[in-house]
Amino acid sequence: MMIDVYNQKNEKVGTVELPERIFGAKWNPDLVHQALRAQISNSRINLAHAKGRSEVSGGGKKPWRQKGTGRARHGSIRSPLWKGGGVTHGPTKEENFSLKINKKMRQAALFSVLSRKLKEDEIKLLDSLVLKEPKTKLLAEMMNDSLGRLKRSALLVPAESNKNIYRASRNIPGVKSLSPKSLNVYDLMKYKNIVFDKDAVAVLEKHFNATQ
Template sequence: MKVDLFNQKNEKTGTLDLPDAVFGVEWNPDLVHQALTVQVANRRKVLANTKDRSEVSGGGRKPWRQKGTGRARHGSTRSPLWRGGGITFGPIKERNFSRKINKKMKQLAILGIISKKLGEQEIKIIDTLELKDRKTKNLANLAKNFISSKESLLLIPAKENKNIYSAARNLAKVGALSPESLNVYDLLKYQKVLLDQGAVESIVKHYKI
């Protein structure tokens, strides 16, 4: 598969051959959905937590005697019937939302998204993707060469580039990932992708099925 190669000014500089085994993977929406739901579930944290009657404090003594008071009988103020008592069937912190997916299925989902975006001209390969400083303004100007104000952009540099990662954190519609950290969620979240030519080799090596 031949694709165009661009510079950071969005000017065509040549062409590049890409292996079909990695960049020509068939789109499988069901597999992508499965991989996405697994990733989102594994990110989920347990926040809600309640205590049942065995965990709340107090209630060790019977509130009043069984008979003779005219009031309903009670054995403990920990009862769910009491204010401040235990909660019945409430959420607990021991819940586990994690799910699993096979490594090969996850890779196929990632490559399927990349192949689809490449076919729809939503991925552009750059001969060199770099930023000489951490200024957000410089990265914003780079992004303007490839996207409109309503679009979002994911940058994939060839190697660890702290300048790009630092500047991208300050832009709401720009993100940055290493080739080895690609995931279904971020590839779907961002409309356009800028891929460093050197990152192509890393993707082929890391995700080849």
């Protein structure tokens, strides 16, 4: 499975063979949905919390005697029936939204998305994805020359940890940078175009062969 490699001026400079296991997998929408749902749920931060009747302060004394007043019976002013009382079935910080998915399924979903992206011509390889300085202007110029319209929504994958690329990409809307080992289903689905440094493919293959 071969793919063309381009330079930063969008000129074809060669080809690279892609690993069939990673870029030749079948499209599995159900598995991708499961992996995506698990990733989003596991990154969820639970902040909402409503106090129940046992957590609301006050209300220890019975508001009035049980019989003889003509009014309805009540045992505490912190009952959910009262203004300022506890909340029935409200959200709590203890609620757990995490979902489990095993490593093989997560990898299979990732390979499925990468293969679909390749089939739909949404993956591009550059011979070099490196910046000498962490300047947004330099990255914007490079992307404009090498990607053109693709830069509107692009995930950049340099071969190794490149702080200059990461820092420069933060200021460009619709652009994000990730290392090959940090690729995930959510970001692959979020960004339309995936731009690899050609050496990142070998890093990706080595990483997933080591985690089999």
